[in-house]
Amino acid sequence: MSPHVISYFLTIRAILFGIKVNMHLVLEYLAFFVGFRYYLYLRKRTTDAISTNNRLSIIIGAIFGALFFSRLMAFLENPPLHYSQGIISLLNNKTIMGGLFGGLLGVELVKKVIGEKQSSGDLFTLPIIVGIIIGRLGCFLAGTKEFTFGKETNFYFGMDLGDGLSRHPIALYEIVFLLGLFFLIQQLQKSRQPLKNGSHFKIFMIGYFSFRFMLEFLKPNSYFLFGLSSIQYLCLLCLLYYYKSIGEAIRYAYKKLYLL
Template identity: 70%
Template sequence: MTYLLLFVSLPFEPIVFGVKLNMHLILEYLAFFIGFRYYVFLRKKSTDVISPNNRLSIIIGAIFGALLLSRLVAFFENPIAHIAQDLLYNLNNKTIMGGLFGGLLGVELAKKVISEKHSSGDLFTLPIILGIIIGRIGCFWAGIKEFTYGKETSFFTGMDLGDGLSRHPIALYEVVFLTFLFIIIRRIQKTDLNLKNGDLFKLFMVTYFSLRFCIEFIKPNSFYFLGLSSIQILCLICLVYYHKFILRGITYVRKKLYLL
């Protein structure tokens, strides 16, 4: 897989039986399908404290929250340019960051409506990470047709993403980061760290949004507010939202270092 990712000509649009395949779109749908099947598999293996009806309500809340905010945040990536586009274009324009945070807000709203007190995120964590990995492979194969490419660079990781320039392959950076995060979370699940329910999902959100905040500095963004892109502003909002978890993590690490 690594060999195929690195040496394929971008954008990768193979022709099968005379039809040019949109690999980005195919892998995007595949990400949803595999992610959901993996969630179903994990739920069958685990003891879910949330009832099936409440879990369904939470999933519906996540879907609607993700649909709304993913498009809203994508619009604010460059609102001046998007205003000039038609409604259908803007409805199709979306970002995973808005989807994740919108899904989070949708879940919290749904839980309040159904009076569900238990944390629901941990069961979704690994399926979400797996889905993003698959989706980002599709983004990479799309080359410069998908706005997940980086600025020009002379760094050794620079690649020709389809325009003849050496650019940061941001989608691949995310694939590598999320693969390691997936492995780490799997190992954490097998250790006795006395984690609270929901901590694994919070760990994913904090680390991934921190990564994306940093990555935005090497993307060729054209619209900024207060010197930051809309994605970076959303990342900061997310980190503020999880500030108690972050402070608890810092305190835990300090105690461990003190014992050493």
């Protein structure tokens, strides 16, 4: 994409009808709104095995878990920098990766407290993906003003994101991946041989966190611990959390290949 096109996108981000607008923030709120409306739409069209009260408790647990971990992981991306910027930086900075894993832990904690045994993630899966896609569009429009841009590159897909350098547009890479994941899970939901309850959410989490682990190598991270960023450690922690499901998937794939 030419620098002129990128400049046009950044202009859209800055000025709308003569008024300065933070399109990243607008799309972030839009992501929450659309994602939640999509969830309500899907819940009306499906038979939810979880009661309304328990579902509400689960949503509250997810919100609080996501709020805490999204800030924590954003801080751990570069602790010296965020610490020097004070409490405002701690409150403003957040990351979707921490939000997802924190939401997962919040849900599991609430389910333990209320005694809910049913898997609750499948109904949230597609709305979460749609929300992230909208949010990542905002990240792309933010250019280099948000830490969602890639390293300098001579790769064909390199773009000038506002600082005059050709960089990996990792927000766009992520959007493409999420679109593919969305249609995959959507097809699995329509399959005549449905997967076990909760499997769709697990596929999303394992797939997305695996993708983000690799994508982090394309970001200009400046804070590492033993060569990995905090987000990459979180990705490994999430994959460890789902190690049983990963093992089952590997054994299933091996059996299919063996039969061939």
